[in-house]
Amino acid sequence: MSQTVVNQTANRVSFDQVEVGQKLPELIIDVTAEQIVAGAMASRDYQDVHHDKEKAQALGSPDIFMNILTTNGLVGRFVTDWSGPEGMLKKVNIKLGAPNYPGDSMRLVGKVTEKQQKDDQNLVEVSVIGKNSMGSHVTGTVLVALPLA
Known part of the structure; x- marks a missing residue:
C-alpha cells in the first residue's frame, strides 16, 4: 500500500494534552487496486465491484x-x-460518499470535537473527513479512550 504521511510523527497523546478544536495531522493515502482488493478480501467482502474491474464496469x-x-x-x-x-x-x-478508485488519493483530516470522563475512561471524540478528487469519500466521528498524563 503506497502512502504519503504529512506532518505525522510517532505520538503518545494523553487526555490532558488534548483540547476541543485541536486538529490532527493530516494523512494522505494513495489508493491502489492492490489495496482495494486486499482490503475487500481481508474483510471477506467478495462483491465483484471490489476486485473485478470488468464486472464493476x-x-x-x-x-x-x-x-x-x-x-x-x-x-x-x-x-x-x-x-x-x-x-x-x-x-x-x-x-x-464518493467512491475511492485506484489512482486517486484520499486526504484524511480531523479535529477534536468533545472531551469527557465517563465510566473511568478519558474519552475524546474526533470528527473525521476523508476527501478524494471527487469530494468527500468518508465523514464521521471516532471515539477514542486516552491515558492521563
Missing part, C-alpha cells in the same frame, strides 16, 4: 472501488496514528 462503475470496511480501518488508523499506541478506539461511526 458492467454495473456502471469506471473501476473497482474501496469497500466500507477498508475505509473504516483507514479511519481508525488515522486516529490511532495521532493518539499513539495507548489510544483505544471505542466507536467508529462513518458514512461513505
Whole structure:
C-alpha cells in the first residue's frame, strides 16, 4: 500500500494534552487496486465491484472501488496514528460518499470535537473527513479512550 504521511510523527497523546478544536495531522493515502482488493478480501467482502474491474464496469462503475470496511480501518488508523499506541478506539461511526478508485488519493483530516470522563475512561471524540478528487469519500466521528498524563 503506497502512502504519503504529512506532518505525522510517532505520538503518545494523553487526555490532558488534548483540547476541543485541536486538529490532527493530516494523512494522505494513495489508493491502489492492490489495496482495494486486499482490503475487500481481508474483510471477506467478495462483491465483484471490489476486485473485478470488468464486472464493476458492467454495473456502471469506471473501476473497482474501496469497500466500507477498508475505509473504516483507514479511519481508525488515522486516529490511532495521532493518539499513539495507548489510544483505544471505542466507536467508529462513518458514512461513505464518493467512491475511492485506484489512482486517486484520499486526504484524511480531523479535529477534536468533545472531551469527557465517563465510566473511568478519558474519552475524546474526533470528527473525521476523508476527501478524494471527487469530494468527500468518508465523514464521521471516532471515539477514542486516552491515558492521563
